[in-house]
Amino acid sequence: MAESENSTATWLALGRERATELCGTAEAPHALARVLASSDFVYRELGRSPGLLSECLNGDRLTRCHARADYDAMVAEVMSADHEEADLKRELRWLRRREMARIAWRDIAELGDFETIAVETSALADALVDATLARAEADVEQRFGQALTPSGERQRMVVFALGKLGASELNFSSDIDLIFAFELNGETDGARTTHFEDFYPRVARRLMNYLGEAGPEGVVYRVDMRLRPFGTAGAMVASFAQMEDYYQTHGRDWERYAWIRARPVAGDVPAGFRLIEMLRPFIYRRYLDFGALESLREMKSLINAEVRRGGLEHNVKIGPGGIREVEFIAQAFQLVRGGRQPELRGRLVPQVLARLADLELLPTFAARGLARTYAFLRTLEHRLQQIDDRQVHTLPSEPSARARIAVSMHAEDWAALQRQLDRHRELVRAHFDQVFGRDDDEDVEARISPLAVLMQPDVESTTGTELLVGAGFGDDAPRAFEIVRHLLGNLHVRSLGERPKQWLGRLLPQLIEAAGGTGQPLVTLERLNDVMTAIAPRSTYLALLVERPLAMSQLVQLTAASPLIAHHIRRYPLVIDELLDTRTLYSPLRKAALETELRSRLTADDAGDLEQEMETLRREKQTNVLRVAAADVANALPLMQVSDHLTEIAEVCLDEALRITSRDLQAGLGVPRCTVDGRRRDAGVAVIGYGKLGGIELGYGSDLDLVYIHNSRGEQRVTSGPREVDNQLYFARLAQRLGHVITTRTPGGVLYEVDVRLRPNGNSGLPVIGIDGFLDYQRNEAWTWEHQALVRARFICGDPAIGTEFAEVRRQVLLTERDPDALRDEVRTMRARMLSHHGNRDPSRFDLKQDRGGIADIEFIVQYLVLRSARALGDHLKYTDNIRLLEGMAASGLMAAEDAKALAETYQVFRARGHALALQEEDSVTGAAEFADLRDNVARIWTEMMGTDSA
Secondary structure, eight states, X not given: OOHHHHHHHHHHHHHHHHHHHHHTSTTOOHXXXXXXXXXXXXXXXXXXXXXXXXXXXXXXXXXXXXXXXXXXXXXXXXXXXXXXHHHXXXXXXXXXXXXXXXXXXXXXXXXXXXXXXXXXXXXXXXXXXXXXXXXXXXXXXHHHOOBBOTTSOBOOOEEEEEHHHHTTOOOSSOOEEEEEEESSOOBBOSSSOOBHHHHHHHHHHHHHHHHHOOBTTBOSOOEEOTTSTTGGGSOSEEEHHHHHHHHHHTOOHHHHHHHTTOEEEEESHHHHHHHHHHHHHHHSOSSOOTHHHHHHHHHHHHHHHHHHHHTOTTBTTTSTTSHHHHHHHHHHHHHHHTTTOGGGOOSOHHHHHHHHHHTTSSOHHHHHHHHHHHHHHHHHHHHHHHTTTOOOOBOOOSHHHHHHHHHHTTOSSHHHHHHHHHHHHHHHHHHHHHHHOOOSHHXXXXXXXXXXXXXXXXXXXXXXXXXXXXXXXXGGHHHHHHHHHHHHHSHHHXXXXXXXXXXXXXXXXXXXXXXXXXXXHHHHHHHHHHHHHHHTTSHHHHXXXXXXXXXXXXXHHHHHHOHHHHHHHHHOGGGGGGGGOHHHHTSOOOHHHHHHHHHHHHHHSOTTOHHHHHHHHHHHXXXXXXXXXXXXXXXXXXXXXXXXXXXXXHHHHHHHHHHHHHHHHHHHHOOEEEEETTEEEEOOEEEEEEHHHHTTOOOTTOOEEEEEEEOOOSEEEEESSSSOOBHHHHHHHHHHHHHHHHHOOBTTBOSOOEEOTTSTTGGGSOSEEEHHHHHHHHHHTOOHHHHHHHHTOEEEEEOHHHHHHHHHHHHHHHTSOOOHHHHHHHHHHXXXXXXXXXXXXXXXXXXXXXXXXXXXXXXXXXXXXXHHHHHHHGGGGGOOSHHHHHHHHHHHTSSOXXXXXXXHHHHHHHXXXXXXXXXXXXXXXXXXXXXXXXXXXXXHHHHHHHOSSOO
């Protein structure tokens, strides 16, 4: 039998001896023998507390997980006794030791999993800190009175736990990281008053004395306050205002990392959560913060240096593949993405890993493997500390001590445990390298581009040109060199901080090299120059592109493919986030998914923060338009789907904009209501889309033609708020505010340009009209061109009941009997007017939309036939897009089937060409010969339908 197996057997024999001794019988439970073999601490505590041994063997103290309420009751019993201070401290220490012995027994005997044991350990600490804080406050209040708010209420200090206690994952034998704060400044109300800046530090010192003063029984907890603002040089207790100012002005990335796991555990806990909410913009950036990866990487490098200096390779916490690396993996995603994805803001590492899998940020197998490894390593850490209740993280080197750890981990021997540990650590290292990259010298050398010479300020033009010729720029290399030098000389670039300059120095050579491999190297480089000039001051995007080579590659590909996309990225750098994942970049979301994503993003904003909500709307619109454009240039979407996607993006944005606007207006004025037939009901509003939005034919950069309609009618048409206003005034304000939300230019740009001239009476009409008034206007006052516009009008968002009424109004108006000849003359006159104002004057060119035989002719033919023969269309009349209306005309005999098909196909060809030109930022004009046959056929059909006086 090998020595390690002999040692394992020796330890188990010792455990049986100890169990027999304590129980007074050889029939002691086998599990107890393993516990006592593994932990001298438990053996000593059971020897000192025979009652605890009896409770554990005969009651449910071992099998039941104690909750916070259980520990509150235990601590309250100790605190209620009339103890002198020294006796109280001793009793608190004994209480902690007894309970930790019970927890260790449960843990080693595997009567609870890692998460349960960690929560139980944390609940005990919470109860002890909370109770001792109350005692400390009472001690200080005896001298100075209570700390009262301006409203006369007692104000308690807040105790924040960070680290493992903050996450409710406290180690078995651990320091507790605490920060103390108070909400409002003031003075106490005692006979001897003092300012809160003096009062609360006194409370904090008393609290730390109760917890941390050592006696023969040890301490309750060792308290570490070095994480507070300014560290050991800072105030022991700070006000909320001081805390907020510190983190906004001086906060460092490692402090963001620490506050991820912060939790108020004692004192005024609700106030504590208010402070955490105040600090949320510091902890979680509102953008994807890839600069945090570099900070975490630096922290890990410092830890690695400490490991090498101290020979700590076998430290399960900070050694290679250890606990800290698992935490860094989870918290890297939290720091980078937590501002945009609130689902990642949890404190528990296993919980965060599971959410990363749900969000497909980590493969499911990786997240589950890391969670299993984390539980294994944390359990091993506990077993090391349970030997003697000491804060130990390093595996022993002596064979006997190693065998003991194997016994505590239920392993056959040390060799088996070592194999298991090695597998877990290898898994962690592999995933850590995937997230953070390797930092070994060979890898760094491999990442250095030969074009890095171009970053040097004194590089000769001949040298730079030669390098660029070799990079694929050929005869354009001199011009390419000028572009690079101009970019590096840009004021924004020259004024970058040291770290952003380093990022740019790594990124730019890679961009140049990638541009050289495209079909138009110089054009691509010029576009990239514009993009980089715009984003350089926003160093977080430099960090993103450096950290994620795939995103950099996608940027080059899309920039090369389309100047519209390049300018879109330049104007709205926030869309760079989308370049990270090609699964979503080239697969635009459909409407239901868009709604879910946008609502999730808005939920992450501060409720009622209109400015931030407007930015979120713009960010989501720009992001999703980029997805459509990327799929478009990659030929992953046919024309009709491009328009469908762009239209759905607009619909979802309008719906959320209307919801936000209504919420804010109703907060002050209440809900618009009216009385109809003696019944009081709410009055709603609907947004009606005309033109390309109504026809589901939006293109890149399309304006929105909108009309607002309400259904307030009857009597008592006023709002329900404390300050009643007439419903018409309410709806007018709603339209005004909605226009503000949609059209105001913010850092994220304009959501959409809006045209409301199609409302009844145009610019002189009411901003919002009632549905009854709308019907009356359409029947008695509307011009023929307004009825033409109605063909492409449909409900977009708002009150669905109004949408149903509007559809019926539209149907009734379109079904109106009209004189065919008079109708033809009016439509033809309107088309001629359009041609004279907007048509192309160059016979060698063809304007796809406005010229004869183009898109406008097809639209006017469709509108004319709908107004002339709506009844014949039957169910097809409900459609607002030209393609399905043409199908209905063919089916009903209003047009020859071959002509309807030809118009539909030509319409799609022209619009597809228009989309392609838009992506190249060119006007929708082609050479006259390109579509001559298609134009001639459209002109023929026009003449047959409308006569020879055509456009």
